Structure formats: C-alpha cells, structure tokens
Amino acid sequence: MSDVLLDPTSERTPSQRQRLVRPGDLDGLTVGLLDISKPRGDVFLDQLEKRLRARDIEVLRFAKPTFTKPAPLDLRHEISTKCDLVIEALAD
C-alpha cells in the first residue's frame, strides 16, 4: 500500500508536477514508447522503435493495461525514472 499524504500547500497549483520543456534533439536521451493497448498501436511503435534505434537512441517499451483508464501511478513513476521523454501511441 503506497502512502497517501495530505497536501500542506495552498492547493493553488496542480498536485501533478509540471511538464518538462521539450528537448531540442534526442542525442544521449532515453525514449519511452508507451502503448495504450489500442489495436495496432504496437505496429506504429515498432516502426518508431526501429527508426530510433537506427539513430543509436536508447528505447524502452511500456504498455498501459487498458486504454480506457489513465496509466497506473506506478507505471507513470517507472517511466519518469527511466526515460527522458515518452512517445505515446494514442489511437488505432
């Protein structure tokens, strides 16, 4: 069971951390490819992976259990600790 904490702040800003600035290029970065589990998303991501690897960019693959729900907290955390950016295949 993970901790639930009470927010000590004024709650004027979202509790989610803000999005990072988009990088200028991918050199030396680790790219996460997130499959949301919609049909043929994997086909699209396979192609992306092939092209990224051809440019010697490190790629990690992730998948949501279902496209109908937001990504689980732990999956989001894992991606944030292992990748510098993530590409999500949104639809079939």
Place this chain on the structure above:
Amino acid sequence: MERVGDGPVLPDGVAVVVKRDCPTCRMIEPVLAQLDTASDVTLTVFTQDDPTFPTGVGKVVHDDDLAVSYHHRIETVPTVMRVEDGIERERTVGWSRDQWEALSGARGLGPELVDMRPGCGSLSVDPTMADRLRVRFEAGRLRARRVQLAELEDGAEAMFDRGWSDGLPVVPPTEARVLRMLGGTDRAPDDVVAVVPPDLVECTVEKVAINAVLAGCKPEYLPVVLAAVEAACTDTFNTHGLLATTMPVGPVMIINGPIRHHIGMNDGVNVLGQGNRANSTIGRALQLVIRNVGGGRPGGVDRATQGNPGKLSFCFPENEERSPWEPLHVERGFAPTSSTVTLFPGEGPRGVVDQLSRDPESLARSLASCLRTVQHPKLPLAFDCILVVSPEHGRVFAEAGWTKAQLRERLHELTLLEGKDIVRGADGITEGVPEWAKDAQLPKFRPDGILIVHAGGGAGLFSTIIAGWVNGDTGSQPVTKEIGS
C-alpha cells in the same frame, strides 16, 4: 457522554458494550441474560470481538468495525449505558451490582457474583487500533487534497520533489499523523487561523497541523504553532515585508508561561541551539506554513541577500524561574500564569563576551558598546533588538539590585550617539546619517526598542544580542499572542 461526530445512535433502553476476551465480561454473562428477561428493561448488547458472545440475550449486535465503541467513547468493557430518546443519560463501567441495579432499575442482579470487579480496556482504545479507527471514522473531516505516492516512490524524496521542504527532511503528513496532531487543540480543523502572506491564503487549523507534522512537532506543540501563525499574520508584524526584504531576518519566537514546561522546552544549556524537539520544530512549523500555505519561498517573494540559519527555525523559551526580573510577557501586559508567544523580526544571534565585570555599571557598558553595533554602529533608531541575558550576567545585576527597567534605561543612556560621530563620512565611513544631524544627539534605540529576556545555561559570562529588522509602522513590530488550547 457526547458522541464523536455522526456515529450510530444508540437504541433506547439499556445498552451494554462487551468483549469475550475480557474476564469480567465473561463473568457477567449470566447477568446480561437476567437483565434481558427483566420485564421493564430493553437490552441491547454490543459485542466487540465474538458475535456469538454473550449467549442468552435476544439482541446482540456485533460492533465489528467498532463504530459504536469509537463514537460513544467506550474506554472500558463492560460499559453500561441508559439511553432515552437516542441520548445517553447515564453510564457505568466494569461490574458493580449497586451501579448496574441503579442504572437499569432491575433488582437482585448476579447474586452469586462478587459485588464489584473492574473491567478491561475497550478494543477501540487498544494502542494498535486507535490510529486506524481515528482514520476510519474521522479522516472524512479533513479537507486537504490527498496526494497519492507511487509504490516505487521514496516517501522522503517525494516530499522534496514537491517542494514541501525547507531543505531538511520532513515527516510525511499521513491522515493518521494529522489527526493525531489535531488532537493537540480544541479548535475545529476547518477553523480559519489567519490569512497567510505573501499569497494571502486563508489557512485553517488543519493546514497548520499538516505543516506541524512536516516540521516534526508533537500534538501538544500545536497550540503554540497556531498562536505563532496568528501573530505572524498581523499587519503589525508584517510577515510579507520581513520575507521580501533583502536583509538577513526572519521571525524569532520567544515562549513564556507554563506551557514551556508542559511541552518540555529547553531554556537552559544551549537554549538558542540545537537538540530540543520543541525548540527546534515549533519555529520550523511557522516557517513551513509561510512557505507552503503562504507561498513565501527563497528566490520568490523571499529576496534575502544572504539570509541566516535561524530562518529554518528560531524559537526559544525564557528562563523565568531563575530570572532576576519579571518575564517578557508580564512586561507586555499578560498574566504570569498565561502562556504566550512573542514574535520578533530578527537576525541570527551573536554573543557578547564579558568575563571580568562584576559590577552592573561595567557590565551595562559592555553590553551597550556591543548594542551600538546593531546593524551598523553609525545607524540610529531604525532597528530594535533582543538582549538575551545569561544567568551569570543576570546575577551581576540581581546582586546589585538593578531592575530590568533600570538596566534598560542605562542601556539607552549608554547607547546615545553623537551626531558628529555618525554622519556620513565620519570615521572615514560613507554610511551614516545625513549632515543635518551632526549637532544632534540620537538614541540608538527607540524607547521600547530593547527587549530583555533571561535564558541560558548556568555557566558562562556571556550574553546574546539578536538584532532586529526595520522597526515601526513601515517595518515590523514585535507581537505577543496568548497561547490557547
């Protein structure tokens, strides 16, 4: 007894709370059956552990989530209550034939039993259950946004990442800890304590409690933190200005009155230093409220050029018992028996060494020569100060019969500055007062600008000066608040 929150209402008649694990409850099992058959008694038995216990009673309710026990503050089993119109009118605990008979109106109860026998602790107050039950039944009262951490997230790191910390580790504010903290005050969680600068956010008792948990406070410190937040958020104290200034200042807290001892503060050896939980965490809690609720952060509204380590936490109690003088809060118009917090806009402390003076005039001159340097030796009137007199220095004045007022008056005389010495350019220093003041005599401090308190360990002929920020209506004034419950 009053019920906690919106718990279940007891049925009219006689209600008894028992658990099988309690030998007294097992002993009175036949009495319950006897009561159940009494014609004018409507009996309901609430059983905490075993739903098949007791036998021989018509209406047994399993209090499996302990809601009845918790909301009706059952501390002992058996507890017998007489209920009318859903309201408890009378209660007795343990076994006492006389009291059970008086309460129920039945006669001849348990003739074969001893006259009385104490009960056992209720499951609802079992130390392993208390926090869990408080969360189960009372967490709904807490309004703060819930922040769920990921399984793989390190709790301590997560709080740094979210910007909740002043740079030191903080204690995770879980529902259980915040509810326990709120137990330290009679005030309702949604009661608004103050509007906190710089963002001018309404701050509830609950938000103060959350930050007090972060800071490492115990529940009994909470009333002190609440009073400090109230004092800090007054126009007189001007926390916004104190935060925004480039000068190295922050709130300094002096605690007076009986609460110092009740919460175990240190007014002796190393009084201004580390090592005592109350001294260290109460000041920190105030700063965390200003940071987290008020939004006052270094580099944001906090523009201090250099700051000072006291901005993490600067809180100490006066040593009143060994003081030769009346304590600070009494001077400021409060009863000796009241507990207060006084906020002062101050720098870090610096020592005054005088190991040779044994007469009060010599020691006053020593102290005055150091007080003249507050902020700058050529700047008069703009800054107040706290003089923390140590016990050994205090004794020099006490033995000579000097009152605090006498010492203060002498310090004012001895810190009078000659205009010619402090005008711009004098002594080869550009800083100073304008030329028009060159023939004037200017006091270093305004009349109420020297606060004198007594604190510290028994050995050491040293005292301490805490210099103030800009005083008066344009700056900040010391504020004293009584500490409530």
